Amino acid sequence: MLRTAQKQTDENKGVRLMSDLKRLLGYLERHWLGVTIVILAMAAATVLEMSPAALLRSIIDIALPERDLLLLAKLSLAFVGVAVLKGIILYVQWYTSELIGQKVIYQLRQDIHDHLQTLPPSYFSTMGTGQVMARLTSDIDSVQNFIGWGGLFLVSMVLMLLGVSAYLAYLNWKLMLATVVTFPFLFRTVFWFDRNVRPAWRNVRDKMGKLTETLQENITGIRVVKAFAREPEEIRRFAERNMAHYEANIERADIEARAQPFLELLTALSAVSMIGFGGYLALSGQMTVGTLFAFYQLLWSLIWPIRMLGWLVNMAEQALAAAPRLFELLDTEPEIRDCPSPVELEEIKGHIVFENVDFSFPGDDRKTLENINLEILPGETVAIVGGTGSGKSTLVNLIPRFLDPTAGRITIDGHDLREISLKSLRSNIGLVLQENFLFSATVRENISLGKPDAPLDEVMKAADLAQAHRFASEFPKGYDTPLGERGIGLSGGQKQRVALARAILTDPKILILDEATSSVDTETEYLIQEGLSDVMENRTTIIIAKRLSTIRDADKIVILKNGKISQVGTHLELLSQPGFYKRLFESQFAEQDVELALNLELENALNQDHVSKDA
Amino acid sequence: MSEYDLDELIEEAEERPFNMEYFLRILGYTRPYRKTAVKASILTLAGIIIGLLEPLLFKRAIDEGVMPGNTTALIVTLAVLLALRLVQWAASRVQIRTINVLGQQVLYDLRQGLFTHIESLPFAFFDHRPVGKIVSRITNDVNHIGNLAASGIVNLISQLLSLIGIVEIMLYLNWKMALLSFVTIPLLGFVLTKVRWALEDAWGDTRKAVASINAHLNETIQGLSVIQAYGYEKHNSVKFSGFNKKYFDAYMRAIRLDQAFWPLTDIVGAIGTAIVIWYGTSSVVRGTMTIGLVVAFVNYLGKFWAPISTFSRVWSQILSAMASAERVFTILDLRPETGSVAQEGLIEVPRLEGEVVFEDVCFAYKPGEPVLTDVCFRVSAGETIALVGPTGAGKTTIINLLARFYQPSSGKVTVDGYDLAQVSLPSYRSQLGIVLQDTLIFSGTIKDNLLFGKPDATMEEVVRAAKAACIHDFIESMPKGYDSEVTERGTNLSAGQRQLLAFARAILADPRILILDEATSSVDPETEQLIQQALKTLLRGRTSFIIAHRLSTVRSADRIMVIEGGQITESGTHDELVALGGRYANLYQAQFRRA
Incomplete structure (x- = not known):
């Protein structure tokens, strides 16, 4: 039973691979014409690969014994001709x-x-950008190398190996056998080497990655390191990683030292056996x-493909x-997409209703x-308040x-919504998050993301309302200053203001x-609110x-x-009852001031009431 | 521009002209390993000599074995050949290892030395310099230099010797044919240098293009929600196809050169072979030369290729190592922070009481733009000082001077009467605790992070500090408690938890x-309460300076200093300052208006 199941999955794997x-x-x-050209060229190149040997054979067996100087000159010239022709074809x-x-x-x-x-963005959040990127780039690289040249190179190497073997066997099959007597060892060593050296290199890269990580942390936190006089400890930690990298490299070198000279030796054995x-x-x-x-001339043409084979396979x-992983990504259908005949919203009023909504993550x-x-x-303006993990962000998402x-x-x-x-x-929705991503583009491009053709004065106006105009105009190139990794780095608060301008525009x-203004200081936040009250x-x-x-x-x-709504009300309503909101209010004042603050709040409210009643 | 700002040109250059001073300095790094270097050179040379002898043996096998029909001569020659090859096999195994050990040792030393030096540099070096650039000095630049120092130079020398050997042997065997075949050398040199360098440029462009593709992909993933929220997909795709196309073009440009390169060297090689074969075989016909000699010549001609190719490769290696060396050595030559390296006349500070005095302190990050002017104050041991004032007024600068991250341009800062300009930094800073707004969590376990300021603390002490910082319960609730891993920059902790962790770290270090x-980011009321409670423990029994954002913190300080325009404008307790009716009183009232 078990065995058949195993066999079946193996079969499935095989089917999948195919x-x-x-x-x-x-x-x-789509490129069949090009592929045909390539294959024809390969065949021609293989034939030309054997031509210098054939020429040499003619020189020694025919031209020399007959002392034909003209033929010698012609055959010599043919060497150049073959090389030129082969060059063009290759x-x-x-x-x-x-x-x-x-x-x-x-x-x-x-x-x-x-x-x-x-x-959906959540597709990537489980894995982290770094990992997704690392996998994606290395997978694309692998496929690119294979499709780009590895695949055809492999075919041409096999062709060369077969072609040269056939020609040599035709010349003298006994000598051919004497030449290839070392080849089983050659094959084994080549494949052993490629199987082992790849993980060894990966290990070197990993260790370098670790070293870089330590460095990055150290330099980013240099203030803390220095403040705690931690330098000796950090230097020791770095030395550890440095040593690990050293050792990984020596391990890698050992694999090379074991295989490469041995391959040379096997090649020499082949030559000796052939000449003998x-x-x-x-x-x-x-x-x-x-x-x-x-034979002597073609020995290398026989050994080279084998050496390449390990690497190419x-x-x-x-x-x-790598390919299945990429295909899997391409085949992932987004769960959230348009229904068959979606409604196009033109002017909306903005009346939002949640009806018995539940949500759980898959x-x-x-x-x-x-x-x-x-x-x-x-x-209406609605504020959603709650502790960490209460479901606020999920709700707005x-x-x-x-x-x-x-x-x-x-x-x-x-x-x-689904219609x-x-x-x-x-x-119709403007979204500003706590962590706002800015692209490596200019300030202007970053603000006008949702409206790429907006004129500059409109962009500036939005920036002004978001309190971003002042710092943006102070940059060396104003709104054309590049931001992001290769540009100016903004503080968290500045990023939020750019994102806010983006939404306003x-x-x-x-x-x-x-949490769109969580990183700006209270004074700036006050200004932003002034601006927003018009916008809102x-x-x-x-x-x-x-x-x-x-x-x-x-x-x-x-x-x-x-995840549940526990209270709903206005500021005053909620302040007058015990609960999360009241505690939140109190925590923002010094103990001594709490009572004063509460009283002032109520007084203010009463005054405002009077004012509105008088009006 | 301070001495710690480097020239942009130096920072960006990929290649720089050859500089003997740098070259010798790089070589200097192999000095401790002179024995290994000599061993590597001897082994490499042995390999080369055997390689040079081989065509001569083949010549013998042909001329004295095969052609005259002498079986013994053939067998003897082949046996010698085989023996030499066995020697080469053994030598080459050791050689590969030795040369790698040498190279990696040099890399290790250089890297460790540079890192240790960077750790001793003052703040002016780190300010405004992106982290990535510093990291790249220690990783990429060191690699470039190390590669040259180890394999590059050994290769260069041995291949040079090999080339001389080949030329000598060819001239010795038949000088006329040798000179004739040398005709192709300029051609070979041209292909190898000119085409190769153009090729390297082209591959460089390709690498840059692929870097922008990856950067864009990275941004697309990171900014996915923004892209989708603003319907930016189409624009983004067009942008990407721009990068994609650029890569395609750069790659194909490189390929056009690359694919021309190999056939060209083949053709040049074939010309040489044709000349030798034509001249050689004609001489054979005339009886002035043996066929074995012709074969040996063709072989030697083939061996020209390796040294010349090595020269052009090592040369470009040298140029890029020069650019790296310029950057690395410039940093190595920067003066370390005074007091960070043991030196005469430095005062080892004993256990401090914590009395801080600023005497007429002036400071400017850039000349002509003073940040502090004539700041004077005295803080008694154990006092808690709250610094209040608008952004850019100079609060952070005062703290930077107190931590001796910078030194005043005039005036002095003393602690317990010791002038900070003259103290040994390790002895002073080990008595200092700093908790910054952007709390840094290092990757490792929670415990590692707490031990940061006191690596030898016992577990008991760690737990006590965590309890005092009100973070013990949270840590215990994590799957592995104190041994739970936190990630770089503490992304799996909330802002409030990071702060409490930093408090615990400081409590454990028990600074004077x-x-x-204080962090500005807002936290939920429960955490807020914990923070205020932990803060009280943290401040007890030591002199404290707080850049305060919470009014509760300000109110409980022993003294409040209002900083405006680089000067202290008000100083006193909460009640005093409220009674004064100045700037602080205004700030205080404002909280009730827009809490």
Whole structure:
């Protein structure tokens, strides 16, 4: 039973491998003409590979005994002719094959990139960008190397090995056998070497990665290191990693030292056995001396393909391991996508209703959100408040459909979100997060992400409202200053303000601010709020924040606890009852000031009441 | 520009002209391993000599064995050949190992030396210099130099000797044919140098193009939610196809050169072979030369290729090592922070009480732009000082001077009467505790992170510190408790937890003077309460300076200093300053208006 099951999975694996290979080769189909040219060129190159040996044989067996000086000159010149011809053919062969490979890989890379963009961000969050990137780049590299040249190189090496063997066997099969007597060892050593040296190199790279990691941490934290006088300890730690890298390299060198000289020795043994036996054959008149010379000339053409083979087979294996992973990525259908005939939203009012909404992450039985019922009226500002892990971010992520509820539904202006086209839904939503990603582009490009053709004065106006104008205009090139890895690094607060400007510029009907001003200082936040109060008019705004100053003026404050709504009310309503909100308020003052602050709050509210009543 | 700012040109250069001084200095790193270097050279040379003898043996096998039909001569020659090959096999095994040991040892020393030196440099070196650049000095630049120091130079010398040997032997065997065949050398040199260098440039462009592809992919993944939220997919794809196309073009440009390179060397080689065969065989016909000699010549001609190829490779290795050496040596020549390296006249500070005095301290990061002017104050041991003031007023600078990250441009800072300019830094800083806004968590276990300031603390002490910092319960709730791994920069901890961990770290180190830059990021009320509680423990029994953002912290300080425009404008207790009705009073009132 067990054995049959095992056999079946093996068979499945085989089927899978074949289908992956087929799919990989399928990319070559469009380039059939080029592939044909390459294969023809290979065949021609293999024949030409043997020509110098044949020429040498003729010189020694025919021209020399006949003392034909003219023939000698002609045959010598033929050497150059063969080299030129072979050069041209090889050039055509390689250029064509690289061109095909690059076209294929260009397409594959673009497909992967474009497909990536359709996947939900959560697809990557489980793995971390670094890991995804490392896998993606090394997988694409493996496939690229194989498709680009490795595959065809492998074919040409096999062709050369077979062609040369056949020619030598035709010249003298006995000598041919005497020459290849060492080949089983040669094969074994070559494959042993390639199997072992690859993990050894990987180990070297890993150790270098570890060393770099330690370095990066040390330099980033140099203030702390120096402040705690930790330098000796850090130097010792670094020495450890440095030593590990050293040892990995020596291990790698040992593998090379074991294999490479041995390969040389085997090659020499082949030559000795060939000359010894060939000399005997020539002396005893069973073979011409010219044939011996031809063998000598072609020995390297026989050994070289074998040496390459280990490396190329390894490369093919890597590509065949990498390709399925890439195909899997390409085949991942995003769960969140448009329904068959989606509604296109034009002007929306921004009326959002949550009806009995549940949400749990895949593979997790716990409900991150449970039975959420919430109505947000057009133009209303709603603050969502709660402790770490209460489900705040998950709640707002449901609105632009980064996640879909597992039960219940959410509507905007009466349409179920799942019936609205993603494009029109998202273009009506402005989203600012706590960690905002800025692209390696100029300040202007970063702000106008959602509206790439916005004129500069519009961009500046949005930046001004988000309190980003002042620092942006102070940069050396103003709004054309590049940001990101190769540009100016912004502080967390500055990043948030650029992201805010980005949202303001698209003029969305629904604005979601998820801890959007958590990294700016209180003074700047105050200014931002002044600016936002204009912006927020006529928009539905949903705010997640911990600072009271951000929350207090909301029309409605929703307290989330363990994924459920525990309290809803205005600032004053919530302050007058014990609970999370009151504690949040109190924690922002010094003990001595809490009472004073509470009293002032109530007084203020009463005054405001009077004012509105007087009016 | 301070002495610690390097020239941009130096920082970016991929290659620099040959510089004898640097070259000798690089060679100097092999000096401790002179024996290994000599061994490696001898072994390499042995291999080369055997390689040079081989064609002569083949000549003998042909001329004295095969052609005249002398079986004994053939067998003897082949036996000698085999013996030499066995020797070469053994020698080469040891040689590969030796040369790697030499190279890796040099790399290790250079890297360790550079790192140790960088650790001793003052803050001015680290300010405004991206972390990646410093890291790349220690990784990439050191690699370039190390490769040259080890294999590069040994290769260069041995191949040079090999070339001389080949020429000598050829001239000795038949000088006329030798000179004739040398005709192809300029051609070979041209192909190897000119085409090869153009080729290296082209591959360099390809590497750059692939780096931008990866950078873009990285951004797409990291910024995916932003891209989707703003419907930026199409634009982003177009941008990517730009990078993709650029790579395609760069790669194909490199390929056009690369694929021309090998056939060209083949053709040049064939020309040489044809000349030798034509001239040689004609001489054989005339009886002035043996066929074995012709074969030996063809063989030697083939051996030209390796040395010349090595020269052009090592030369470009040298140029890029020069660029790296310039960067690395410039850093190695920078003066270390005064007091960080043992030197005469430095005061070893005894256990401090913690009295801090600033006397007429002025400071400027850049000349002409003073940040502090004539700052004077005295803080008694055990006092808690809150520094308050707008961004850029000079709060952080005061702290930087106190930690001796910088030195005042005039005036002096003393602690217990010791001038900080003259103290040994390890003895002073080991009594200092610093908790910064952006709390750094190093990858390792929670325990490792706590032990940061006191590596020899017992587990009992660690737990006590964690309890005092109100983080013990949280740590215990983690799957492996104190042995739980945290990642680089502490991304799997919340902002509040990171802060508490930093508090515990400081409590364990038990510093005499504490510097605290309070985090601005907001945390939930439960954590907030823990932080305030832990803070009290942290401040007890030591002189503390706090850049305060929480009003509760400010209120409980012994003294509040208001810093504005690089000067102390107000100083006193909370009640005093509120009564004064100045800037602080305003700030205090404001909290109630927009809490």
